[in-house]
Structure formats: C-alpha cells, structure tokens
Amino acid sequence: MLNIESISKSFQRKRILDHLSFQVEAGEIVGLVGENGAGKSTLLNILATTMKPSSGDIYFNEWNYRKDRKTIRKHIGFVPQDIAIWEQLTVEENMVFFEKLAWKKKSKQQLKQICLDMRLDRWHDPVKNLSGGMKRKLNLAISLIHDPTVLLLDEPTVGIDLKSRKEIGAYLRKQATENGKIIIYTSHDMDEIKELCDRVITIGEDRFYTELLKEAGKKVLSF
Numbered sequence: 002m003l004n005i006e007s008i009s010k011s012f013q014r015k016r017i018l019d020h021l022s023f024q025v026e027a028g029e030i031v032g033l034v035g036e037n038g039a040g041k042s043t044l045l046n047i048l049a050t051t052m053k054p055s056s057g058d059i060y061f062n063e064w065n066y067r068k069d070r071k072t073i074r075k076h077i078g079f080v081p082q083d084i085a086i087w088e089q090l091t092v093e094e095n096m097v098f099f100e101k102l103a104w105k106k107k108s109k110q111q112l113k114q115i116c117l118d119m120r121l122d123r124w125h126d127p128v129k130n131l132s133g134g135m136k137r138k139l140n141l142a143i144s145l146i147h148d149p150t151v152l153l154l155d156e157p158t159v160g161i162d163l164k165s166r167k168e169i170g171a172y173l174r175k176q177a178t179e180n181g182k183i184i185i186y187t188s189h190d191m192d193e194i195k196e197l198c199d200r201v202i203t204i205g206e207d208r209f210y211t212e213l214l215k216e217a218g219k220k221v222l223s224f
C-alpha cells in the first residue's frame with residue numbers, strides 16, 4: 002500500500018501541492034487529473050523518489066520514503082513525460098542496456114515479450130526509425146523490466162494509437178488485478194481515465210474535471 006500523508010511542495014515559495022493525503026491499495030489503478038501546471042508531474046516525481054516533498058511523509062508498505070529510498074526505488078517503475086531512450090540503438094539494444102542497469106535479471110526472450118506486451122514488434126529496428134508512439138511503447142517496456150510493484154505513468158499513451166492503447170490498458174488492468182500492482186496514471190484523455198481507472202485524484206483549483214468525472218460515476222478525491 003502507498004500511504005501519502007499530508008505532502009506539500011513549493012517551488013520558490015509558490016505552493017504547488019498543498020497537504021495531499023491519500024492511500025492507494027495493491028491492485029488499484031488511480032488516475033491523476035488536472036489542468037496544465039496543476040502539479041501532476043510534480044506529485045509523480047515525488048512518488049518516484051526523484052523529487053522530495055517540502056513537507057509530509059510517504060510510506061510504501063512498511064518503508065518510509067525518507068529512510069528507505071533505495072529499497073523503495075527497486076519497486077518503482079516510472080515513465081516520465083519525456084522519452085529517455087537511446088536513439089542510435091535498436092529496440093533490442095535499448096532493452097538489453099536498461100536490463101543491465103536493472104536489479105532484476107531478464108533473458109532476451111523475456112525482454113522481447115515485454116515489448117510484445119506493449120504491442121511493439123520492431124525488435125531489430127534502430128529507435129531513430131520508430132514513430133513517436135512506438136518510442137513511448139519502448140519507454141513503457143523499459144519501465145517494466147524489473148517487475149515493479151508500483152507503476153507511475155506520466156501521460157504514457159500520448160501519441161499511441163487507439164487499438165494499442167486499449168491493449169496496453171488491458172495489460173495494465175491485468176497487472177493490477179492479478180499481480181496486485183499499484184498503478185498511478187496521468188492523462189488528459191478523460192475517456193481513457195474513465196475506462197481504466199478505479200478512482201481518480203484531481204489536483205488544482207479548477208473543479209471542471211471533478212464535476213465531469215463525478216457525473217460519469219467515478220470515485221473522485223479532489224485537492
């Protein structure tokens with residue numbers, strides 16, 4: 002379980018996140034929604050341990066984000082908004098490169114299967130020859146190499162075609178339901194959020210998304 006206790010974050014005295022508290026149980030997919038600049042990426046970065054909150058505490062199972070950062074990192078898969086892959090290398094070489102950095106070992110066949118699960122079959126192609134959507138699929142595949150328990154996805158499906166998005170959505174649902182993964186997911190696509198997420202957290206003063214999602218029958222927690 003992820004337990005977020007009253008976290009706040011300010012940049013140069015400007016408060017972006019203001020005392021957020023919530024919990025996410027194993028097996029849940031939680032959507033993170035809000036207007037541009039509301040603080041969604043900031044919150045994901047904090048949960049991914051790549052940024053520290055100004056105040057507040059976070060726990061993952063029995064571990065505390067302040068004291069057990071290294072252990073927690075092993076369990077987190079993070080897909081930031083910016084694509085971070087090697088353009089000159091092939092899909093295979095990228096997967097092998099990132100597998101070497103991962104603490105869990107995978108065979109080439111397993112790495113290839115992760116790509117196939119993400120609907121990416123261009124194993125031998127250099128990344129520079131892939132489309133934007135295919136690069137996003139590779140980014141997602143890389144985040145899954147070490148079998149993370151917590152998946153933090155920052156607009157992971159931007160530019161991915163609808164059919165692949167549905168298939169990736171089904172894959173994520175299966176990961177949550179059958180393997181108890183925690184998935185926190187930002188998107189500006191409300192249809193996707195409505196379809197995929199069990200619950201939604203909205204951030205920001207604008208109540209537009211809160212109203213929209215409540216009308217659609219979603220459970221919404223607003224900050």
Ligand SMILES: Nc1ncnc2c1ncn2[C@@H]1O[C@H](COP(=O)(O)OP(=O)(O)OP(=O)(O)O)[C@@H](O)[C@H]1O
Pocket residue numbers: 012013017035036037038039040041042043044
């Ligand atoms: N390192 C930083 N230093 C200063 N300000 C920052 C920093 N990172 C983010 N911000 C500011 O914090 C606010 C929230 O940014 P964030 O990227 O978290 O928003 P977001 O909800 O993810 O937006 P989007 O939907 O556009 O991706 C913005 O005003 C942004 O300019």
